[in-house]
Amino acid sequence: MTQPRKRHAAPYLFLAPYLIFLAVFGVAPAVYAVWVSFETPEAAFAGLANWTAVLADARLLPSVRNVGTYLGLWLPTMLVLVTGLSLLAHQRGGRLSAASRFAWYLPGAVTGAAAALLWLFMLSPGISPFSPLLRLAGVSSGTDLLSGQGLPVVLTVMATTVTAGGWIVVVYAALNTVPPEILEAARVDGATAWQVTRYIKLRHIRPQLSLMLISSFAYGTQIFVEPQVLRSAFTSQVSETWSVNQLAYFFATQRGNFGMAASLSLMLLGVGLLVAAIVIAKTDLYATGARKGAR
Amino acid sequence: MTALHASTATTAAPDTGSGRLPRRAGSVVGAVVMLVSAAAFVIPLLWLLLAPTHTRDRLTSGSSLTFGSFADLGRSWSNLMTFGDGLVLKWLANSLGYSMGAVVLSLLMVAPAGYALAMYDFPGRRLVLNATLVTMIIPQAALILPLYLEMVKLQLIDSIWSVVLPSAFFPFGVYLTYLYYNDNLPRSLVEAARLDGASEWRAFLSLGLPLGRQALGLTGFFCFVQAWNQYFLPFVMLSDDGRYNLQLGLQTLISSTGAVNPSYGATTLPIHQPEAALAALITVGPILVIFLVAQRYLRAGQIGGAVKG
Numbered sequence A: 001m002t003q004p005r006k007r008h009a010a011p012y013l014f015l016a017p018y019l020i021f022l023a024v025f026g027v028a029p030a031v032y033a034v035w036v037s038f039e040t041p042e043a044a045f046a047g048l049a050n051w052t053a054v055l056a057d058a059r060l061l062p063s064v065r066n067v068g069t070y071l072g073l074w075l076p077t078m079l080v081l082v083t084g085l086s087l088l089a090h091q092r093g094g095r096l097s098a099a100s101r102f103a104w105y106l107p108g109a110v111t112g113a114a115a116a117l118l119w120l121f122m123l124s125p126g127i128s129p130f131s132p133l134l135r136l137a138g139v140s141s142g143t144d145l146l147s148g149q150g151l152p153v154v155l156t157v158m159a160t161t162v163t164a165g166g167w168i169v170v171v172y173a174a175l176n177t178v179p180p181e182i183l184e185a186a187r188v189d190g191a192t193a194w195q196v197t198r199y200i201k202l203r204h205i206r207p208q209l210s211l212m213l214i215s216s217f218a219y220g221t222q223i224f225v226e227p228q229v230l231r232s233a234f235t236s237q238v239s240e241t242w243s244v245n246q247l248a249y250f251f252a253t254q255r256g257n258f259g260m261a262a263s264l265s266l267m268l269l270g271v272g273l274l275v276a277a278i279v280i281a282k283t284d285l286y287a288t289g290a291r292k293g294a295r
Numbered sequence B: 001m002t003a004l005h006a007s008t009a010t011t012a013a014p015d016t017g018s019g020r021l022p023r024r025a026g027s028v029v030g031a032v033v034m035l036v037s038a039a040a041f042v043i044p045l046l047w048l049l050l051a052p053t054h055t056r057d058r059l060t061s062g063s064s065l066t067f068g069s070f071a072d073l074g075r076s077w078s079n080l081m082t083f084g085d086g087l088v089l090k091w092l093a094n095s096l097g098y099s100m101g102a103v104v105l106s107l108l109m110v111a112p113a114g115y116a117l118a119m120y121d122f123p124g125r126r127l128v129l130n131a132t133l134v135t136m137i138i139p140q141a142a143l144i145l146p147l148y149l150e151m152v153k154l155q156l157i158d159s160i161w162s163v164v165l166p167s168a169f170f171p172f173g174v175y176l177t178y179l180y181y182n183d184n185l186p187r188s189l190v191e192a193a194r195l196d197g198a199s200e201w202r203a204f205l206s207l208g209l210p211l212g213r214q215a216l217g218l219t220g221f222f223c224f225v226q227a228w229n230q231y232f233l234p235f236v237m238l239s240d241d242g243r244y245n246l247q248l249g250l251q252t253l254i255s256s257t258g259a260v261n262p263s264y265g266a267t268t269l270p271i272h273q274p275e276a277a278l279a280a281l282i283t284v285g286p287i288l289v290i291f292l293v294a295q296r297y298l299r300a301g302q303i304g305g306a307v308k309g
Helices: A005-037 A049-056 A060-092 A094-109 A112-122 A131-136 A142-146 A150-175 A180-188 A193-204 A206-221 A225-233 A244-253 A258-282 A285-293 B002-012 B020-053 B056-060 B070-081 B087-119 B125-137 B140-154 B161-168 B171-184 B187-195 B200-211 B213-228 B232-237 B246-256 B273-299
Strands: none
Touching: A005 A258, A005 B087, A005 B125, A005 B140, A005 B161, A005 B171, A005 B200, A049 A258, A060 A094, A060 A150, A060 A193, A060 A206, A060 A244, A060 B020, A094 A150, A094 B020, A094 B273, A112 A150, A112 A225, A112 B020, A112 B246, A112 B273, A142 A150, A150 A193, A150 A206, A150 A225, A150 B020, A180 A193, A193 A206, A206 A258, A206 B125, A225 B246, A244 A258, A244 B140, A258 B125, A258 B140, B020 B070, B020 B273, B056 B273, B070 B087, B070 B273, B087 B125, B087 B161, B087 B171, B087 B200, B087 B213, B087 B246, B087 B273, B125 B171, B140 B232, B161 B213, B161 B232, B171 B200, B171 B213, B187 B200, B200 B213, B213 B273, B232 B246, B246 B273
């Protein structure tokens, strides 16, 4: 309380550069988006016109369905794969575990346009090292693969290889913090390996898995790059408004309607925050403290 | 770290005496699952490393997981350079410039901000922390169109700043650094420095910076990766393809040549599958190297649950 005046000013001076960026590139765009969503293209007040126009647009439902199908495939895949492989690697330990974790983590370096390009090759029979498997699955060309419901599957494979390894690192680290006394007590009580996994380990990594689902959901709903890049090679198979974000971009650039683009972006954001809130409420993410568990 | 050793010790001796044989079989199945999944994850990367060493014919006839020849690698390179007269190298320089610019700017603001949030109690501290958390959760893609409109107003569209400045805004780094200082720099140490007559700025320079090195290193790592992988942002902000970064350039390469879909986008340029693979390799190369270097830090689990996907 009796600090000299200089010390009062110090934290604000230290924070100043960051606060400017926070205002200009964090808060302002969000506020601006809300503002624009209530404006007509001629900058007059539009009321809810943009919001209703978006909801009435015939392209919205297909794009929501596309992204929904993709998330419906991707999120369970991540949950099963990351949980399973982390437990397996942790149970086993040793060199095979370390080498596998390294192998799972490396593809995280190949993202976005490069990942799209790489997986186009991986899924083209003839050129792909997985050709025999592709032939078994009855895929004879890239066109085959991307028509119909193939695209969500391709995107799921792509996103899983890119992000699973990083989350395995996180979950594995969390498994290392299960208190040894508890494992010891379970062993003394005669718990089977399955019971230890089910009642101790799985419970312990719940915060990390929730965090994974929240951020994967948020990033998954925003998908843009991958379908956009796949489209540049397969224009007639991948629609230019395949994902919700592509549709928002379409409103902004093809229609010049920033109001509709902004309201769609905000709806998407709202869904992401809502789901985050639900997952946080349903799990003990804050109670246990995700970061404490990961040490 | 002590927990790590302790728990591997307990899991190394899981045998409870019953069911030796099923356990043995289970362990073999587990090893096979790990090996197969590891192979599935790594084979695409191996393919990417090897593909540019092949001719187009050899690559499409299935000999893709072998090393071709240096001569063919050289040919892939010179073919790739015919695209826009070495445009790929320009994109590489742009990507490096944008990413390093973003890292330097973000570290300049992250270090003092994280330090101040952890070392001082002041009105508005909670507000800043909450705003940081919220902007951290909002995917950047959601803000890109409003950012675009903002940049139009600021007349920065199609300039490098329209990409560098938003990439430098990295709330995740502020949060990470704040947590780190909170746990690792006792306030009493700063208090002692004050008693010795150090100014607030002096205390930050001689205590905060050196003791925060680890968190700042991680922030730099994540910020670089994030900036390098930017696609939507430059896609919206830039129209001159000489200013593109590699991610955006790669898409331009795919769409303007028949590199991926031979039945489409035919040009006279010799850009085919090996050249496209080489371009993709250039795009991911630097990140791959950074991942290799960062691997031992990540394995130690220092970043813990705070990692974003």
